[in-house]
Amino acid sequence: MSFAPHLNGTLPFKDVWSAYFADANAYFPQSNSRLALILLVNAPVIAIVLNALWQVVAPRKATDPPVIFHWLPIIGSAISYGNDPLNFFFSAREKYGDVFTFILLGRKVTVALGPKGNNFVLGGKSTVLNAEDAYTHLTTPVFGKDVVYDVPNEVFMEQKRFVKVGLSSENFRAYVGMIEDEVQEFLTHDPSFSVFQANDVNEWGEFDVQKVLQEITILTASRTLQGKEVRAGMDKSFSELYNDLDGGFTPINFLFPNLPLPSYRRRDKAHAKMSAFYVDIIKQRRAKGNHGEPDMIEALMQQTYRNGEPLKEHQIAHMMIALLMAGQHTSSASGSWTLLHLAANPEVADALYQEQLKNFSNPDGTLRSMTYEELKALPLMDAIIRETLRMHPPIHSIMRYVRDDVVVPPSLSAPSEDKTYVVPKGHYVLASPAVSQTDPRVWKEPLKWDPYRWSDPEGVAAQAFATYADEHGEKVDYGFGAVSKGTESPYQPFGAGKHRCIGEQFAYLQLGTIVATIIRNMELRIDGVPEHNYHTMITMPKTPRTIRYRRRKFD
Structure with a gap:
């Protein structure tokens, strides 16, 4: 394959690269398929890397509860939580305190632990922390x-x-x-x-x-x-x-x-x-x-x-x-x-x-x-x-769906750091x-x-x-x-x-x-x-x- 036909002035310069790739496809007709295959095989790895990078560089509000780091996009911490939720919660508490968020199959779940956390979630107003929105899709088909x-x-x-x-x-x-x-x-x-x-x-x-x-x-x-x-x-x-x-x-x-x-x-x-x-x-x-x-x-x-x-x-x-x-x-x-x-x-x-x-x-x-x-x-x-x-x-x-932004009590948020967390609308809260x-x-x-x-x-x-x-x-x-x-x-x-x-x-x-x-x-x-x-x-x-x-x- 020679560049000569494309560089002798018979083609405008802007068409040189398109002509080159046309020639390349003629000589290597499977190169696009191979590239697609390589991308497909490595897509999970790419997704995992991008997910990890996003958690590091993405901007977040100072009022957002800390999010548990997770490698798998969408899945989040579902495997660790599903296999042993108590060990998952106690381990997370050691690192993040009594309030933290984890990803559960695309859902953002903010956990509030201890008696004060139970009181925050279970004693909250039903117009804000709503049980129906959290459970009706499970219970209605059965009940x-x-x-x-x-x-x-x-x-x-x-x-x-x-x-x-x-x-x-x-x-x-x-x-x-x-x-x-x-x-x-x-x-x-x-x-x-x-x-x-x-x-x-x-x-x-x-x-x-x-x-x-x-x-x-x-x-x-x-x-x-x-x-x-x-x-x-x-x-x-x-x-x-x-x-x-x-x-x-x-x-x-x-x-x-x-x-x-x-x-x-x-x-x-x-x-x-x-x-x-x-x-x-x-x-x-x-x-x-x-x-x-x-x-x-x-x-x-x-x-x-x-x-x-x-x-x-x-x-x-x-x-x-x-x-x-x-x-x-x-x-x-x-x-x-x-x-x-x-x-x-x-x-x-x-x-x-x-x-x-x-x-x-x-x-x-x-x-x-x-x-x-x-x-x-x-x-x-x-x-x-x-x-x-x-x-x-x-x-x-026990979960509730968050209908409106809700402030976490200061005693729960991060009292040692003088922070006040806000759980955004659309999250779930969990006691x-x-x-x-x-x-x-x-x-x-x-x-x-x-x-x-x-x-x-x-x-x-x-x-x-x-x-x-x-x-x-x-x-x-x-x-x-x-x-x-x-x-x-x-x-x-x-x-x-x-x-x-x-x-x-x-x-x-x-x-x-x-x-x-x-x-x-x-x-x-x-x-x-x-x-x-x-x-x-x-x-x-x-x-x-x-x-x-x-x-x-x-x-």
């Missing part, structure tokens, strides 16, 4: 339209008031015996407990604690809150519907709510069928004039909004689905962790059994049924549940009660399961619970009755503020009755408590989570 986060906040608060009517002490008194019967029936007939059924006090069997607790919690919830028709319908087809619906309640659904995947289609079909199932129950009850059932359906059928409008049938159905899904996940997780720790600490399990013998022994040495008031008055049972919830809160991260509940700055030996820490009336645990419960302090009415905010406590197992779970008293009742019934019947053993599985929406134990058991010998 349904016109309930929970698919309605304005003030309507959701009214719906919580309706639910609270069904969570009455009168109903709870009826529930204890129902739950005990369900657990006893399960132990007597489920294949997982063949050794128990053989009445052999010497042989050891084993069971997967998460699988068993998932089944027990859905059976006990359906027998009590859900109603007799739901319990009667607990067959294979209902289980399949539940599993399909549950398949839409995962981290991938939170991050990508509308993927064209089979699991999403199964979720939608299951929701439609389950909604129709509840609506049919409501219609049958109204047609027959059935009233007086101690369940949530009955309570919701009697409720009206402040404007006089009654709850529609589909709203009742969707609220029942929400109660079933949310309650089953949290209770089965908490129950699993409780039994795992009791199996790993047989001396505590024995003390719990002795508490049962002390309070509920019949003259013949058998144990009688408990009452709701008696269950509430068991100090060791209460301490065991509290300690398990401290170490294993079902949800490790992690799981961090404050295992913070070595607050708790002695925070990673040790020690229910006896709750017996010291002057200890950190008792003080934290007093702040959370605040039985005698100032109450706040968000629209569903006066409750303690609890947002400044380092102990918040059921959330705090206006979105604090109103089902916590039922959870204590359900957990306490399930655990008491199991401990009455069998000894438990396990070599060690499994680690957390953070790849699920609710924090579950990793496999293996097999507990060995043996039937108790009664004198």
Whole structure:
């Protein structure tokens, strides 16, 4: 190839280079393809380098919280956060303080840690730090339209008031015996407990604690809150519907709510069928004039909004689905962790059994049924549940969407540097009660399961619970009755503020009755408590989570 034809004056100089490249393409017809291939192969590296450089040189406002350095664009810190969020938060706190931002699959998430951070996020105004915008894309396809986060906040608060009517002490008194019967029936007939059924006090069997607790919690919830028709319908087809619906309640659904995947289609079909199932129950009850059932359906059928409008049938159905899904996940997780720790600490399990013998022994040495008031008055049972919830809160991260720029309190921002951070509109903010509940700055030996820490009336645990419960302090009415905010406590197992779970008293009742019934019947053993599985929406134990058991010998 020669430059001569282009340089002898026959072509203007401006056309020389274009003519040259035309000749080059003629001699090397694949050079452009090779260049494109090289760029394509190296595109990820180029993107990573540019992303890193941008974080170093990009201008940022003095009021912006520090951003965790990340190599991968878009993905950001999603892998570190998703694998072990608590370690991620504690490590970031060492470097950045209690307030920092990280990238989560394109979202900018500003974290505020500690009790003050919890108070900032969970005690913030819902018009600025909004829960609906953060969660509706996850919850609405599963729970349904016109309930929970698919309605304005003030309507959701009214719906919580309706639910609270069904969570009455009168109903709870009826529930204890129902739950005990369900657990006893399960132990007597489920294949997982063949050794128990053989009445052999010497042989050891084993069971997967998460699988068993998932089944027990859905059976006990359906027998009590859900109603007799739901319990009667607990067959294979209902289980399949539940599993399909549950398949839409995962981290991938939170991050990508509308993927064209089979699991999403199964979720939608299951929701439609389950909604129709509840609506049919409501219609049958109204047609027959059935009233007086101690369940949530009955309570919701009697409720009206402040404007006089009654709850529609589909709203009742969707609220029942929400109660079933949310309650089953949290209770089965908490129950699993409780039994795992009791199996790993047989001396505590024995003390719990002795508490049962002390309070509920019949003259013949058998144990009688408990009452709701008696269950509430068991100090060791209460301490065991509290300690398990401290170490294993079902949800490790609680998010809100930032609708307007919001100033972070100076005590949180960077007091040593005299800075005030502002979280920009469009970010998410995140509180992690799981961090404050295992913070070595607050708790002695925070990673040790020690229910006896709750017996010291002057200890950190008792003080934290007093702040959370605040039985005698100032109450706040968000629209569903006066409750303690609890947002400044380092102990918040059921959330705090206006979105604090109103089902916590039922959870204590359900957990306490399930655990008491199991401990009455069998000894438990396990070599060690499994680690957390953070790849699920609710924090579950990793496999293996097999507990060995043996039937108790009664004198």
